[in-house]
Amino acid sequence: MPAVSKGDGMRGLAVFISDIRNCKSKEAEIKRINKELANIRSKFKGDKALDGYSKKKYVCKLLFIFLLGHDIDFGHMEAVNLLSSNKYTEKQIGYLFISVLVNSNSELIRLINNAIKNDLSSRNPTFMCLALHCIANVGSREMAEAFAGEIPRILVAGDTMDSVKQSAALCLLRLYKTSPDLVLMGEWTSRVVHLLNDQHMGVVTAAISLITCLSQKNPDEFKTCVSLAVSRLSRIVSSASTDLQDYTYYFVPAPWLSCKLLRLLQCYPPPEDGAVKGRLVECLETILNKAQEPPKSKKVQHSNAKNAILFEAISLIIHYDSEPNLLVRACNQLGQFLQHRETNLRYLALESMCTLASSEFSHEAVKTHIETVINALKTERDVSVRQRAADLLYAMCDRSNAKQIVAEMLSYLETADYSIREEMVLKVAILAEKYAVDYSWYVDTILNLIRIAGDYVSEEVWYRVIQIVINRDDVQGYAAKTVFEALQAPACHENMVKVGGYILGEFGNLIAGDPRSSPLVQFNLLHSKFHLCSVPTRALLLSAYIKFINLFPETKSTIQEVLRSDSQIRNSDVELQQRAVEYLKLSSIASTDVLATVLEEMPPFPERESSILAKLKKKKGPGAVSVNELEEGKREGGELNGGGGERGGDNSTIAASNASTPSPSADLLGLRTGPQVSAAPPSAGSLLVDVFSEAGVNDDGFLRDLEPPTESSDSLLAEGPGDSDSAPPSAVSEDAAPPLPESNELLNKFVCKNNGVLFENQLLQIGIKSEYRQNLGRMYLFYGNKTSVQFVTFTTTVSCPGELQSQLNVQAKPVEPLIEGGAQVQQVINIECLGDFCEAPLLNIKFRYGGALQNLSLKLPVTINKFFQPTEMASHDFFQRWKQLSQPQQEAQKIFKASHAMDTEVIKAKLLGLGMALLENVDPNPENFVCAGVIQTKAQQVGSLLRLEPNAQAQMYRLTLRSSKDTVSKRLCELLAEQF
């Protein structure tokens, strides 16, 4: 690049800038700028043409004024004129102005593009570079449209200068990042990959950034780069520190390039070719060896560069996870860093070790450093390093060292930094559970945890303790005793009271024998904490009291007295009041037998993934520095599963608890007292019920399966027998307009029922309620906004794809375009069945949530069976018709394995839900089910007969359908086969 000669300095500009610097106040500065702007305007307006130098000077001044924060609305034309100058400095200023100031929708963009094109096709390398830099700096979609085709040509052309090649590669990378769809490599791919062989290291460095980015998108196309990268890497690694001249940085040969190469290799699995692999392993070993060599320089840059390569190599080794030897060596190397005096190195070592610990080969090697890590946790000054140490301890924990690690973490918790306490608590809870051999140890640990860091113990943790205690007979007595002792402390954390209340309520009888913990003592102990607790805890304690009445009849009068007191029975909180009233009545009316049944001990919880784990994953989600994308994917998957399962649990609870009070503790009540309580009339709690569930209540509990309001959905105690059928699959809304992959599944869910939750994600919940008569149907869709932010431009369209248009007439009433946060809107859809059909209509929903457009498509659960009219008939009528429909195409048969338990009542309910009449005493075999019905369409009526033969031993069904129309039998058979 030509150096700026002295004559090119702009005196006027320098004077102007120094004037502004000398201004004493903002006002003075503005005055000076106004004056200058007027001057420039009169110069630009002036009749005589300006020479290049003054044009450059004025454009420069404008740029400076703009950078000071003032608006510039002229001078663009002059800047564009500068582009066509032949002087480097003038062109440079022109490009500078344009990349800073010209926006993409300017009218001048055509002129600018023209100038850039001219420069790109010129032979002058500096001009080409300027043009490329401008394209990259603007980097807009328009730029990509105009030049994305041109730049790869420049990049691979044989006669292009090296410096231009570098610029072109980086420019292309920038365009690819803004609009990947416009940068099509296609035929250039192999030539771009071969840039890795270029002699010029700068070109290779620039190209590798581009290749890394491209290969992440289409790894297959760039597969060939692996062997090239390996050979390039081995050449660098094996070179002496002086070989690469310009690219040697403090005695380290080409550190940036090495790091980039190693990172590129991390996009691919280990090379299959033995020779390549051998060479790569050799490289990695060399890098590890070099780390052991004494440093060639004392400068920090030298060690930084060396360590950068080393860490990149280690993450590649971890990525491959196939070379035990290398893994162990890496681990040892990191072990050395753990005691390094450089804090950053210790941090990185801990972080890398975390991932090493999850590899089977190096897990044992990592474990040897346990003492160092514990020491780091205790003595590190930097909280982020301590956090990594905690992570590593968590990762290296297994059955052999669990007790030690948990104990260390617990003792550290007392002094831990506030920002990491909650995470630490979760980790301790998980480790204690995961590696507990002895459950009394587990109970001790968790109670300790609550005692030490009660504020940071989330709901999930204590839910989990209770689950485990309930599921394990052997610890119940111990738990009751420990809890009782813990509660005797003068100040206990509320979570402790919750655990105490629950456990004593369930298992207080196990320690009642001891006079020191007699029932009354237990009760008094609990009640002494009552007034200090929040409403949900009090509600829980009330439940514990009623359990006490059952467990210890001698406490009945005391407890009734408490329940009867004004502070309970007239409590301003509806939930507490309801509980007090109901429990009081229950205890005074019900006989001991009834009481014993109602207040029976909790059944064991079904085993499933710990929700604490899910919580930890959620917490770590955004902050976690994940090395490995795969792992992240797994993590997200796990989270979704966890969430789905939890919600599934809630459904059944709400169904049982009458959906009367959807306060966070409602499900607790429901689960404990079981269906009996649901006989109680719906209380004033209905005020609290949101619109959604109110609809359900009014509808004779038709919408039983409806999701409860969101606030109760995070409750864990609510786990009932998880009915996966009613669990709405949690789907993340995507921009893609095609129907969600699970929409077929959704469809199947609604074959046998008309109401329920159609769809739910983090933002939106769609409930559905439908009724059908003859060939007509009406469907109500309830769109619930689950967020606190309003949805705008909410639109829905219902379409019938393909031939469905002639078979089904669907009319959707318009829906309000705005849904407030937490609100719900209703849409009515009228459906008329014209002829029989197989497909389902599509529902497309678009709305803006905080600026982002959400777009999702679902299948509306309208299936042919909805238009069934049940037909009752006697046995011989049935068989007569059965025989009439004996043509092979009229019959559809399927034999399939049962996917749910073969419960006669459930099957009956499903068949009734299908819409056909269930005919009793028709089939000679009482195990079999037969049904009859007529499908009403506008064009015709189609009679259908069904026979379902379960085979309980083989867990198989045979389903036979006969109807007067072959398509109908087939479709019905398909639909039904998914249901059992």
Place this chain on the structure above:
Amino acid sequence: MIGGLFIYNHKGEVLISRVYRDDIGRNAVDAFRVNVIHARQQVRSPVTNIARTSFFHVKRSNIWLAAVTKQNVNAAMVFEFLYKMCDVMTAYFGKISEENIKNNFVLIYELLDEILDFGYPQNSETGALKTFITQQGIKGQTKEEQSQITSQVTGQIGWRREGIKYRRNELFLDVLESVNLLMSPQGQVLSAHVSGRVVMKSYLSGMPECKFGMNDKIVIDKQGKGGTTDDAGKSGKQSIAIDDCTFHQCVRLSKFDSERSISFIPPDGEYELMRYRTTKDIILPFRVIPLVREVGRTKLEVKVVIKSNFKPSLLAQKIEVRIPTPLNTSGVQVICMKGKAKYKASENAIVWKIKRMAGMKESQISAEIELLPTNDKKKWARPPISMNFEVPFAPSGLKVRYLKVFESKLNYSDHDVIKWVRYIGRSGIYETRC
């Protein structure tokens, strides 16, 4: 109450820092500098709230005075105090400038100790202050004199000391008014009000009792009832309706409340007797008639006529008309019949200055403005044309009817006092839309 007071120079360096209360931390000084003086956007509000701390500031040339408090104080009181503070400093060492403040910082701290006590404003009357805060050493002050100061400062009439003697008893009275106007292009008055001050300089001996009378509508009407109808009709036209007024502390408010008469024992020297505001029957000294024509995208023709609207015998002075120009002005040609006109690029305006102009005259300016086409589609907002002037009468119509002086102990009467009355009307924000 005021928690502290800081004075900064234009760079934001602290010249004076005085903290009165513990709730104001050391970092408050920096907070104001960072958030107000060095703020990216110009801070227009005189009150800034930073981290639950309120900063009230006024600016005198390049000097910033900031009062800071954590409490919910009366903002008007704080500003009144800051203005008083400026007056006191001016009275002691002249113009408030960085140089002067640096030279007098001991004095300023002394003053701050005296006029603010634990954040509560105290006596800020310059005359009284000067008796005990002096710039020179005072020799031979006897015990008697010292105790006299104490009794005077803490006494009933803290603003005047006893035993003042003048050979010539003189009184100067200035009625200073500023007239504010916003007018539509068609000449319709959109808003207009006059805010006025009565400033006095008294050089009177002893402890005189003064009585000030003006053509207040309420007083005139009350008197009119007693007098003949002819009198009432005549004087009623001359009287003015005062919307609200405030008085110097020396005025006996109880007398004003009951009789609406303004009687007082004046401080010695210069002081502001009262402030008032009127909105009715304002005499607008000038009328501005704008005519703006856009010729294509690159040219603008402006013609402005001003008419003076008062007695031909009076002369208005220091007339300045400011005609804003669009932001993309590239050249201006001006022709005016009277005075001088110039395009000031740094202020984006044409400034037309006329030294003197008699009443019932008119003058005109026309300008051609060349514009540079821009790619910005924003239309010019057409800011209003503003005007400055000075006229020798009170635009509100206020007239001084009498100013009587009674001094029973000394042997001079009302007739012996020489009284000077002067009216000055200035422009406040005097704007006409175009």
